[in-house]
Amino acid sequence: MASRLVENLARVRERIATAAERAGRAPGEVTLIAVTKYVDVDLARQLFEAGCEDLGESRPQELVAKAEALAELPIRWHMIGHLQRNKARHVVQYASLLHSGDSWRLLEELDRIAEARHQPFDVLLEVNISRDEAKHGFDHEQLEALLPQLGNLGHLNIRGLMAMSGFHASLEEAQFQFEQVRQLRDRLIPIEPANMQLRELSLGMSDDLEAAIAAGATMVRVGSALFEGLVT
Numbered sequence: 691m692a693s694r695l696v697e698n699l700a701r702v703r704e705r706i707a708t709a710a711e712r713a714g715r716a717p718g719e720v721t722l723i724a725v726t727k728y729v730d731v732d733l734a735r736q737l738f739e740a741g742c743e744d745l746g747e748s749r750p751q752e753l754v755a756k757a758e759a760l761a762e763l764p765i766r767w768h769m770i771g772h773l774q775r776n777k778a779r780h781v782v783q784y785a786s787l788l789h790s791g792d793s794w795r796l797l798e799e800l801d802r803i804a805e806a807r808h809q810p811f812d813v814l815l816e817v818n819i820s821r822d823e824a825k826h827g828f829d830h831e832q833l834e835a836l837l838p839q840l841g842n843l844g845h846l847n848i849r850g851l852m853a854m855s856g857f858h859a860s861l862e863e864a865q866f867q868f869e870q871v872r873q874l875r876d877r878l879i880p881i882e883p884a885n886m887q888l889r890e891l892s893l894g895m896s897d898d899l900e901a902a903i904a905a906g907a908t909m910v911r912v913g914s915a916l917f918e919g920l921v922t
């Protein structure tokens with residue numbers, strides 16, 4: 691089982707390296723976030739032992755449970771799914787980065803929590819590029835308009851943007867959507883307030899990581915490709 695995981699991981703890293711090279715980028719510019727939502731604590735531990743220090747969870751309870759069970763390991767936990775405000779406190783305690791900053795009210799709550807902890811908290815802003823109704827996130831116009839207000843959240847470090855391609859997007863459509871996120875990021879950088887350094891682009895999952903890296907992703911969030919043959 692461990693060797694299958696190591697093989698899968700090597701294949702994913704190879705895909706990342708190939709996509710980066712093709713885009714004229716260094717593989718080291720892209721961080722793999724291994725999404726452990728399909729697997730138990732044991733497999734998450736094996737992933738860490740195989741060299742993945744960045745692990746992601748989409749549900750707050752799971753993130754907290756795994757982070758507590760593996761507390762002795764220097765894992766960076768990434769919260770990648772929708773977060774309700776009443777669960778925010780626990781996530782801030784355990785996560786090193788929230789990818790899914792998807793509403794003003796959530797960000798405001800995170801800012802309050804970070805202030806009380808006397809510790810800044812790192813977040814990305816989620817952009818709803820596909821405009822799927824079921825997806826969370828800001829749309830482009832909203833985000834540009836909200837920028838000055840986001841500057842008031844002085845206890846957050848806003849480090850970039852996150853997005854998911856549409857449910858039925860082809861690879862070409864996905865790449866187009868990801869490129870729009872990068873262009874939005876490039877437009878926001880000259881006007882970003884002091885608590886923002888929009889360097890990170892968290893784009894791409896198992897099926898479209900190549901498109902994401904071609905568009906400039908600095909983080910890819912990969913789950914199922916790591917666990918092929920291990921979970922059904």
Ligand SMILES: *Cc1c(COP(=O)(O)O)cnc(C)c1O
Nearest residue numbers: 725748770895896911912913914
């Ligand atoms: C589950 C999930 C992923 C990983 O998806 P795979 O297709 O399994 O690689 C990435 N991002 C988010 C937000 C997720 O919920």
